[in-house]
Structure formats: C-alpha cells, structure tokens
Amino acid sequence: MKKFIFALLTLALHECLSAQQPSEEIPQRFMYRISFAPEIGYRTLVSTASEREIAESRDANEIAQIGFTTGIAAEYAFTRNWSLSVGFAYANRGYQTKTAIFNWSAPAQQSPSESFVSYRFGYIDIPILLTYRFGHDRHWTFFATGGAVPSVFLVRSKTLFVNEQNTWTSTDNQRGIGYDRFALFLSAEVGAEYTLSDSFALRLGIVGKRAIAASNPNMATQEYLFSGGLNLGFVWRP
Amino acid sequence: MKHPTTKHITTEDSAPLISAQERTTRITVVRVVTLLLFCIVVQSCGNDGLATAPNDGEFSPRLSAYGIFQGTMSNLVASEGYLGYTLSSQLFTDYAEKQRLIKLPTGTQMTSMGDDLLNFPDNTIIVKTFYYFNDKRDTSKGKTIVETRLLVKRNGLWNAATYLWNNAQTDATLTTSGFDKNVQWIDEKGAGRVISYHVPSNRECATCHQSNGQLMPIGPKAQNLNIQITKNDVQTSQLHDFQARGFLTPTDLLRIRTLPNDKNPALSVQDRARAYLDINCAHCHSPTGFCANQDLFLEYNTPYESTGIATRKDQILAFMQSGFMPLLGSTVRDDEGIALLTNYINSLP
Numbered sequence: 001m002k003k004f005i006f007a008l009l010t011l012a013l014h015e016c017l018s019a020q021q022p023s024e025e026i027p028q029r030f031m032y033r034i035s036f037a038p039e040i041g042y043r044t045l046v047s048t049a050s051e052r053e054i055a056e057s058r059d060a061n062e063i064a065q066i067g068f069t070t071g072i073a074a075e076y077a078f079t080r081n082w083s084l085s086v087g088f089a090y091a092n093r094g095y096q097t098k099t100a101i102f103n104w105s106a107p108a109q110q111s112p113s114e115s116f117v118s119y120r121f122g123y124i125d126i127p128i129l130l131t132y133r134f135g136h137d138r139h140w141t142f143f144a145t146g147g148a149v150p151s152v153f154l155v156r157s158k159t160l161f162v163n164e165q166n167t168w169t170s171t172d173n174q175r176g177i178g179y180d181r182f183a184l185f186l187s188a189e190v191g192a193e194y195t196l197s198d199s200f201a202l203r204l205g206i207v208g209k210r211a212i213a214a215s216n217p218n219m220a221t222q223e224y225l226f227s228g229g230l231n232l233g234f235v236w237r238p
Numbered sequence: 239m240k241h242p243t244t245k246h247i248t249t250e251d252s253a254p255l256i257s258a259q260e261r262t263t264r265i266t267v268v269r270v271v272t273l274l275l276f277c278i279v280v281q282s283c284g285n286d287g288l289a290t291a292p293n294d295g296e297f298s299p300r301l302s303a304y305g306i307f308q309g310t311m312s313n314l315v316a317s318e319g320y321l322g323y324t325l326s327s328q329l330f331t332d333y334a335e336k337q338r339l340i341k342l343p344t345g346t347q348m349t350s351m352g353d354d355l356l357n358f359p360d361n362t363i364i365v366k367t368f369y370y371f372n373d374k375r376d377t378s379k380g381k382t383i384v385e386t387r388l389l390v391k392r393n394g395l396w397n398a399a400t401y402l403w404n405n406a407q408t409d410a411t412l413t414t415s416g417f418d419k420n421v422q423w424i425d426e427k428g429a430g431r432v433i434s435y436h437v438p439s440n441r442e443c444a445t446c447h448q449s450n451g452q453l454m455p456i457g458p459k460a461q462n463l464n465i466q467i468t469k470n471d472v473q474t475s476q477l478h479d480f481q482a483r484g485f486l487t488p489t490d491l492l493r494i495r496t497l498p499n500d501k502n503p504a505l506s507v508q509d510r511a512r513a514y515l516d517i518n519c520a521h522c523h524s525p526t527g528f529c530a531n532q533d534l535f536l537e538y539n540t541p542y543e544s545t546g547i548a549t550r551k552d553q554i555l556a557f558m559q560s561g562f563m564p565l566l567g568s569t570v571r572d573d574e575g576i577a578l579l580t581n582y583i584n585s586l587p
Contacts, residue, residue, distance in 0.1 A: 111430030160434045177287030219415035
C-alpha cells in the first residue's frame, strides 16, 4: 500500500515537473527556504480487540510533547499562484507520559519522588508539497500548502526523567530498531509571507502533519504519529 | 544591462516557452529526487530492524486460562505438574526477579543432547515470570509482578508471548506489541529505585529467541541446568533431580559440563565473564543467532580465539556502558556486569 502511494506520488511529481508549460509572467521561478517549526506531537493508537485494554491504558497515561522540524526546501513556481517544493528536513516528534508520583512504604535513603518518560522519534523528512499563493500585495502574500512527506526513521530515544530531592536526572536509551524504516506523513500548512526585499521574505505558517502509515505496522497496537505547530521560515528568491 | 540569463528571457517574453537550460535543470531535479525516493523505498519498506522469525502462534487472551498458578495467582504457587528450575547464569533484565517453570505433557520427558538445549516434547510450556520485591531487604513486604512470558511448543515449533499483569495483580493480559510500565522498588542497599520497565513485543522475543530463523528456548541447556540446588534442606544436582522425578530421560550426567555462575565470586573472572557473555549476549551473537553474520561469537563453549573478543575489547565495554548493548531486553545498564567485563577485558593479553 505504502509502496503504491509512494510510486503514485513520484509519478505525479514527475508529470508535474516535466509537462507543465508556463504561460504567464513569473518573476522568479526558483525559491529556496529554510524553516524551523516548533511543534506539539502525539500519536493515535489503533489496536486489535485483544489489545484494546493495552491501548486504553496507554491513552490514559501518555500525553503530547514538544518537538520540532527543521529543514530546507527548494520551490519551483509553475504559475504566479502554484508551486511545488521538495525539501529535506530533520524532524523530532514524539510524546511523553504523565508524571508519576512515587510513595515509599519504607523510608528509603534516596527515593525518587516523581518520574516521566519521553519518547522521541528522529526522522529525515522529504516533504513534497504543493503551494497555492493568493492575495498578493506589496508586502504580504498568503499561502496554503499541502502534500506528502515520505520520511526515514533514524532513531527512537526513550528517556526516563526522575526527580530525586528536587533534582531531575535523566537516562536515555536510543535505538534505531523496532519501527519501520520508512514512514509517510501528510502535511498541511496555511500562513503568510512578508516580503522584505526583491529577494527575501519572511514566512510564518501553522503546520500540521499526520502519519498515514503506522510506525510499527506489524503490531497489534499500531502508532500513528502526528504533530502540529508554528512554522517559521526564511525565503530566498535568487 | 544584465546578461541574457534564463530569468531575463522568461520575464521579457509574455508567453515564454521554457528555455533549454531550465528544462535540463528541471529534469535533473526530477531525476535526482526520483532516484532518492526510489532508494529509500527499496531500502526500507517493512524493515524495522528486528528478526522476522515467525512468532504468531495462538495464545489465550488471559494468563489465567492456562492454570499455571494455583490459589491466588499473585502468590505464584505453581500448579501440579509444573517443574521449577534455576539456571547457573541468568539473563539481566533490569534487576527483575524471575520464576521459571516447565510443564511437560503427561507421560512425556525431556531428553538431553550433551551440553546443549534439552529436547522438549510437543505441547511443552515454559513459563518465566518477572517481578520485583517491593523491598528487597524484606521480601515479606510483597512483590509487584510485571509480566509472565510463555514459550509453547506445538507441532515441533516454538511460539513466544507475554502477559502483562494488571495493577490489582489478579490476572495478566496477552501483550504482543510491547508495553512500558513504571516499576518502583527498594533495592538491597535500601535505595528507592524507579525504572520504566519494558515488556518486549513479539518481534523482540523472536529477535533474541531465534536460532537459524526459528524460535527456540535459550536457558534450558543441560550445561546451564547442571547445578547443585537445595531441596528440602538437602543439596542435590538439579538434572539428577529431574531424572529422579521422571522429567528427564536417563543420560550420563557426569559428561555434561557446567556453565559457571557469573555471580559467583569464588570463580575466576574469566569463567564468570564468559558465562555472563553467554547468557546475556550469545543468543544474538552466535553462529545461529540474530547476529550470525558478524564474526562476534560469545557462547561460553566457543574457544577464545574464535570469539572475536580480542579485536573488540574496547567496543564491548563502550557499547555496554552506553547502553547500546545488549540491544534488547533491558533499559538500564547492568553496572555489576560492566564491572565484571571490565576486569575480564583488562586481564586479557
């Protein structure tokens, strides 16, 4: 399924880029962008009946966590309004557990009072996005962007944070296994660009991304990561 | 006046055709991107880095269905017909205590194949329960049971699955996707400990338990069972006891060697360290294990020259210290194990 969607995407991309005949005046066809998006991330769980309880107990205990995506993209304008971009980004998304409070029956000498666990997934994203720009004026342009983000799973880190006498310490456990090497996200963004000069613009958007393939597809309880946040960018039109 | 660049041409003409140069740029971009995407797909589809050994046998949704324990389940009193056993050297699993049981179908026996894994009849169940004493200094203060793992042999094939105990400790639920659970206990020094215990997924079970692509038990090798146990205050050989009770076919026990106990300070550092590597690492690092393609073979019986330890002395310690190895099965470092291995590696020529 994923392979199929992916092949389709690649084909669509190919068609777009090679068949389009531009018919109107476009000041600069190529644009480059760097961006940084602080995001809130979480996951949905889809489980079989046999693991419903497991999924429910995780849903009761796991909460959203702040992550980010940062990267570069090259954008090509077909018309004044439509453009296609391909980028390369590092995404760090995940979720965490609620803070657990520990009571100790016997007064232990050193006794942690609280802890929580953070789960972070590192991905290399390759966003392939179609952008529609509208409401052009001297300084402002609005845009809406959507597309697919194939990505490569790098590593998951599970970090245990423990509070002992008001000092938080953490132990980190990093693994590049247990999750599918390949993931596919859908992405949507709306925002505005503020033109600074002929060549430069600032960009601010609200972005959301959602996995359409589980990160652990062979399991009875599957995770679909999603994240959303502000996307801050800088656009260069050479 | 600007040079007649692509940009220049396209902005001058009102309905321009794309220039040859631009077309080439575009096609190159498309080619590079397509190639990149293709590589990713081919490289990575359906690959999560764990073993693909089949492990999808049928298991009951609840542990109670097996009747492994009699009376109040959480007392972990084994039912009739379950044979308790201990290993000379045991796997480190984040300080968890473990209870190990074997149930053979009535009228059947295990057979011994030299030092190696015992041969089990069909429908054998091996049970391993992981728990923590609430206060290790005083075990009467109760325990927290986390999971009970099963290995079941049907039609000649083993399947593995684990059951996560509920908070009320009244039963356990089949858990195949892995689960993390907070566990707290007071250790033998009186320090409060908190960890996020990881219950492995079925794929993780298969990664450690596979041998030549098939699931296998790991612990019950004759040499790892060949120890003295205390029964009714009398010292006796565990294998001899199995035979006396009719669980094991008669074999010459004297020919079976003993895997050293890695925790026994009376033994040489070398023996202890090699036993430690055997039970904590060799299920992956062996010629039949998950890492068969690396030339690092950590079974106790492998002669030192063939282990590959000599060329990886620093790496072994570094990987253990960073928590990268063992790859699965624990979430905290085994400081005692690392100390043992450090002594061992420093003692090597």
